[in-house]
Amino acid sequence: xxxxxxxxxxxxxxxxxxxxxxxxxxxxxxxxxxxxxxxxxxxxxxxxxxxxxxxxxxxxxxxxxxxxxxxxxxxxxxxxxxxxxxxxxxxxxxxxxxxxxxxxxxxxxxxxxxxxxxxxxxxxxxxxxxxxxxxxxxxxxxxxxxxxxxxxxxxxxxxxxxxxxxxxxxxxxxxxxxxxxxxxxxxxxxxxxxxxxxxxxxxxxxxxxxxxxxxxxxxxxxxxxxxxxxxxxxxxxxxxxxxxxxxxxxxxxxxxxxxxxxxxxxxxxxxxxxxxxxxxxxxxxxxxxxxxxxxxxxxxxxxxxxxxxxxxxxxxxxxxxxxxxxxxxxxxxxxxxxxxxxxxxxxxxxxxxxxxxxxxxxxxxxxxxxxxxxxxxxxxxxxxxxxxxxxxxxxxxxxxxxxxxxxxxxxxxxxxxxxxxx
Amino acid sequence: xxxxxxxxxxxxxxxxxxxxxxxxxxxxxxxxxxxxxxxxxxxxxxxxxxxxxxxxxxxxxxxxxxxxxxxxxxxxxxxxxxxxxxxxxxxxxxxxxxxxxxxxxxxxxxxxxxxxxxxxxxxxxxxxxxxxxxxxxxxxxxxxxxxxxxxxxxxxxxxxxxxxxxxxxxxxxxxxxxxxxxxxxxxxxxxxxxxxxxxxxxxxxxxxxxxxxxxxxxxxxxxxxxxxxxxxxxxxxxxxxxxxxxxxxxxxxxxxxxxxxxxxxxxxxxxxxxxxxxxxxxxxxxxxxxxxxxxxxxxxxxxxxxxxxxxxxxxxxxxxxxxxxxxxxxxxxxxxxxxxxxxxxxxxxxxxxxxxxxxxxxxxxxxxxxxxxxxxxxxxxxxxxxxxxxxxxxxxxxxxxxxxxxxxxxxxxxxxxxxxxx
Numbered sequence: 080x081x082x083x084x085x086x087x088x089x090x091x092x093x094x095x096x097x098x099x100x101x102x103x104x105x106x107x108x109x110x111x112x113x114x115x116x117x118x119x120x121x122x123x124x125x126x127x128x129x130x131x132x133x134x135x136x137x138x139x140x141x142x143x144x145x146x147x148x149x150x151x152x153x154x155x156x157x158x159x160x161x162x163x164x165x166x167x168x169x170x171x172x173x174x175x176x177x178x179x180x181x182x183x184x185x186x187x188x189x190x191x192x193x194x195x196x197x198x199x200x201x202x203x204x205x206x207x208x209x210x211x212x213x214x215x216x217x218x219x220x221x222x223x224x225x226x227x228x229x230x231x232x233x234x235x236x237x238x239x240x241x242x243x244x245x246x247x248x249x250x251x252x253x254x255x256x257x258x259x260x261x262x263x264x265x266x267x268x269x270x271x272x273x274x275x276x277x278x279x280x281x282x283x284x285x286x287x288x289x290x291x292x293x294x295x296x297x298x299x300x301x302x303x304x305x306x307x308x309x310x311x312x313x314x315x316x317x318x319x320x321x322x323x324x325x326x327x328x329x330x331x332x333x334x335x336x337x338x339x340x341x342x343x344x345x346x347x348x349x350x351x352x353x354x355x356x357x358x359x360x361x362x363x364x365x366x367x368x369x370x371x372x373x374x375x376x377x378x379x380x381x382x383x384x385x386x387x388x389x390x391x392x393x394x395x396x397x398x399x400x401x402x403x404x405x406x407x408x409x410x411x412x413x414x415x416x417x418x419x420x421x422x423x424x425x426x427x428x429x430x431x432x433x434x435x436x437x438x439x440x441x442x443x444x445x446x447x448x449x450x451x452x453x454x455x456x457x458x459x460x461x462x463x464x465x466x467x468x469x470x471x472x473x474x475x476x477x478x479x480x481x482x483x484x485x486x487x488x489x490x491x492x493x494x495x496x497x498x499x500x501x
Numbered sequence: 502x503x504x505x506x507x508x509x510x511x512x513x514x515x516x517x518x519x520x521x522x523x524x525x526x527x528x529x530x531x532x533x534x535x536x537x538x539x540x541x542x543x544x545x546x547x548x549x550x551x552x553x554x555x556x557x558x559x560x561x562x563x564x565x566x567x568x569x570x571x572x573x574x575x576x577x578x579x580x581x582x583x584x585x586x587x588x589x590x591x592x593x594x595x596x597x598x599x600x601x602x603x604x605x606x607x608x609x610x611x612x613x614x615x616x617x618x619x620x621x622x623x624x625x626x627x628x629x630x631x632x633x634x635x636x637x638x639x640x641x642x643x644x645x646x647x648x649x650x651x652x653x654x655x656x657x658x659x660x661x662x663x664x665x666x667x668x669x670x671x672x673x674x675x676x677x678x679x680x681x682x683x684x685x686x687x688x689x690x691x692x693x694x695x696x697x698x699x700x701x702x703x704x705x706x707x708x709x710x711x712x713x714x715x716x717x718x719x720x721x722x723x724x725x726x727x728x729x730x731x732x733x734x735x736x737x738x739x740x741x742x743x744x745x746x747x748x749x750x751x752x753x754x755x756x757x758x759x760x761x762x763x764x765x766x767x768x769x770x771x772x773x774x775x776x777x778x779x780x781x782x783x784x785x786x787x788x789x790x791x792x793x794x795x796x797x798x799x800x801x802x803x804x805x806x807x808x809x810x811x812x813x814x815x816x817x818x819x820x821x822x823x824x825x826x827x828x829x830x831x832x833x834x835x836x837x838x839x840x841x842x843x844x845x846x847x848x849x850x851x852x853x854x855x856x857x858x859x860x861x862x863x864x865x866x867x868x869x870x871x872x873x874x875x876x877x878x879x880x881x882x883x884x885x886x887x888x889x890x891x892x893x894x895x896x897x898x899x900x901x902x903x904x905x906x907x908x909x910x911x912x913x914x915x916x917x918x919x920x921x922x923x
Contacts, residue, residue: 110636110640110641110643110644111626111634111635111636111640111692111695112634112635112636112637112640113632113633113634113635114625114627114633114634114635115633116633118625118633118635119625119627119633122623122625122764122765123765125714128617128618128621128622128710130615130616130617130710130711130712131615131710131711131712131714132712133712134583134584134585134612134613134712135585135610135612135613135614135615135616135711135712136585136613136614136615136616136741137577137579137584137585137613137614138575138577138579138584138585138587138588138589138608138610138614138742139575139589139608139742140574140575140577140589141566141574141575141604141605142575142603142604142605142606142608142740142741142742142743143604143740144563144603144737144738144740145617145619145738145739145740145741145745145746147618147619147745147746148737148738148745151737151738152562152563153560153561153562153563153564155559155560155562157559157560161556162556162559162560163556163557163558163559163560165560166560167560167561167562173737173738174733174736174737175646175648175685175732175733175736176648176683176684176685176733176735176736177648177683177736178600178682178683178735178736179736180602180603180735180736180737181564181566181602182563182564182565183563183564183736183737184564186560186561188557188560190556190557191556191557191558191559192557192558192559193552193553193557193558194552194557194558195550195552195567196550196569197567197569199550200550201544203536203540203541203544204533205536205541210535211535211536211537211538211540211541212533212534212535212536213533213534213535213536213540214532214533214534215534218532218533218534219532221532221819221820222532222820223820223863223865224597224820224822224863225851226597226598226599226851226861260600261598261599261600262598263597263598270533273533274533288550288552288553289552289553289557290552290553290554290555290556290557292547292553310597311596311597311598313598313600313602313735314596314597314598314599314600314601314602314605315566315570315573315595315596315602315604315605316566316567316570316573316595317567318564318565318566318567319558319564319567320560320561320564321564323567323569324567324569342544343544343545397643398643398644398645398646400646429647429648431853431855433853439648441645441646443645
């Protein structure tokens with residue numbers, strides 16, 4: 080699909096499309112309509128739009144999106160027999176910026192959303208500790224807190240990338256098991272110190288208060304380093320589907336470790352070897368062995384616009400926009416290609432690029448009306464570079480399921496339709 | 502109410518309360534309950550809580566807060582005769598972190614919330630320009646965008662501070678006409694360049710599409726420097742009560758300039774002298790003259806916990822937490838006093854402290870059970886220091902209404918009740 084690039088000494092031109100960090104106006108036909116004095120006068124006179132002539136709606140105690148935005152919703156993929164088992168995806172292609180609003184944060188539940196009365200909920204810390212402790216919400220609210228903007232990504236996000244053929248679904252419905260929010264909670268190190276951890280302890284088993292008592296094992300060192308028991312999400316108390324009234328936050332590590340409805344932390348010297356860390360959330364390799372405890376989410380990016388299902392109406396300048404993130408730290412660089420990876424141009428990163436947080440990247444692109452393949456490639460501060468799909472498969476084989484983080488490619492056909500391609 | 506401080510060579514002790522940036526455990530009685538082996542076993546066995554025994558609720562397309570958090574709501578103060586005229590306050594004392602979730606962003610409407618069909622809405626740019634332009638939502642979405650975390654504060658926020666007696670209401674219900682969100686939109690400079698502004702132009706009049714056609718004047722230089730036409734708020738499209746489908750963002754300047762439902766920008770060489778920039782949103786001084794066009798919001802802070810209406814149950818360690826912000830840039834420092842301003846200790850600022858954005862500050866405090874007065878004092882990067890109320894009144898007189906940004910004082914009585922004091 081790639082064509083020979085137009086070379087030019089003074090402009091970065093890449094493949095069929097020209098990418099330019101700086102310019103917009105100098106490339107762009109005006110997108111606005113020129114309007115006449117009569118048109119301006121009509122606006123000044125109040126026009127004929129009904130809302131200009133009647134008082135608006137009154138105030139609301141808790142606001143909701145416009146009914147015109149009803150399509151901006153999580154896409155639900157649940158087990159037909161067990162309604163509470165499955166996922167819902169954040170519609171990444173309908174959003175901009177870096178924050179995921181709480182109503183659209185992705186969900187992954189193994190046994191539904193428990194309807195917890197916060198007055199009855201307790202977090203018990205026990206095992207290899209000097210004294211077992213029990214914390215209710217009110218007591219946790221009195222501890223020192225920390226706030227941090229962090230992405231959470233499901234270990235199974237983007238796993239359709241392992242399919243032999245590119246899946247034809249919107250960007251968010253494939254890659255939207257990742258969201259980004261400001262989480263506020265109590266550093267685990269404080270609670271562990273208060274319980275008094277035995278010197279020989281090395282693992283903590285975290286358990287949720289859903290009816291499945293979902294549990295996962297986390298190294299003690301990580302728990303002490305930067306984990307939180309979160310009580311607030313984007314300023315307000317957690318949402319039920321995100322662990323209300325308290326959730327474990329494990330910065331940069333896979334989503335399943337961020338145990339929701341946290342009710343028990345057992346300090347010990349070995350992992351629990353639960354279903355979700357043995358048969359699931361592990362990576363089967365070509366050798367037939369499986370990697371276990373691959374905690375850190377890889378360096379990854381995704382163009383959200385243009386993306387699958389969108390249509391470019393005519394040859395013109397378009398704004399490429401997307402998200403990058405890495406469990407290893409800050410995003411250092413995102414490159415964009417319009418010729419299926421032959422040439423790359425640095426995108427502009429939204430500042431500040433925070434560690435383990437979504438970073439928005441943007442770059443204008445002139446589409447000449449010919450077929451093109453758009454890709455983005457992220458590099459993090461630790462030097463990890465997002466791999467091409469072929470490289471990931473060479474390393475991990477074709478039987479993978481978890482931790483897919485390869486470059487995503489969108490094909491633009493000559494009629495402007497954008498679809499997923501390999 | 503202030504007492505002699507306990508001086509100590511090795512600890513900052515301030516007034517009746519001891520403030521300590523570093524410590525918590527070393528001061529604190531454990532807040533958790535010690536639990537028994539039987540208690541732990543009961544938790545491990547699944548306890549008797551109903552949600553541990555039945556599958557949880559299914560997935561949702563757009564999530565909502567827990568019903569147990571229904572009290573976390575905007576407090577509405579509307580004109581009894583005109584339901585759409587008034588304000589709703591963000592409940593700052595119920596929130597933590599720095600983001601205001603969209604459902605709780607404060608509102609100030611002059612004529613209610615228009616129910617706009619985005620397909621029919623237009624933004625017209627006209628006046629002293631080469632060509633008048635009309636932008637619809639779809640065309641704006643194709644322009645380059647920028648995302649920025651910014652507070653918006655109503656010029657009338659905290660105006661009860663001018664009252665002779667301290668108003669006895671929760672912190673948010675007095676000071677909650679301020680919120681903070683990530684706004685994403687098109688830089689005004691691009692739209693103005695496309696229209697082609699006359700060299701002699703100096704002002705832009707911005708008008709909303711509410712039935713009152715609310716309008717305000719903004720210097721052209723500010724518009725070019727950093728203003729946005731925002732389309733997204735915390736990742737999703739704007740909420741109706743925050744200007745859907747498009748809103749002017751004027752970083753660090755008073756809220757009324759952030760014209761919602763933006764429909765018209767008229768480029769000219771003088772302000773429009775509308776009601777909201779002549780009889781309102783101006784500052785009457787002791788001389789009888791009024792200041793006009795005081796755009797930049799002052800350097801300000803507020804302790805949100807403990808705050809009015811809360812009760813400290815017993816002498817113990819408490820976490821002081823609050824918010825600071827300044828229209829002039831980053832918050833550089835927040836000091837906290839527990840003895841009505843005799844002694845001050847630096848609070849810990851949540852990083853990153855972004856310009857013109859909420860900055861969360863925190864500091865532990867040991868309450869000894871005696872009366873205390875808590876205050877916070879912010880300093881911004883430009884060196885502006887939040888004034889004491891007496892200093893603000895000395896400068897501005899007693900007939901003020903807008904731009905109140907003095908230090909807020911909370912009195913802790915010996916029974917632990919917290920109330921507003923001067």
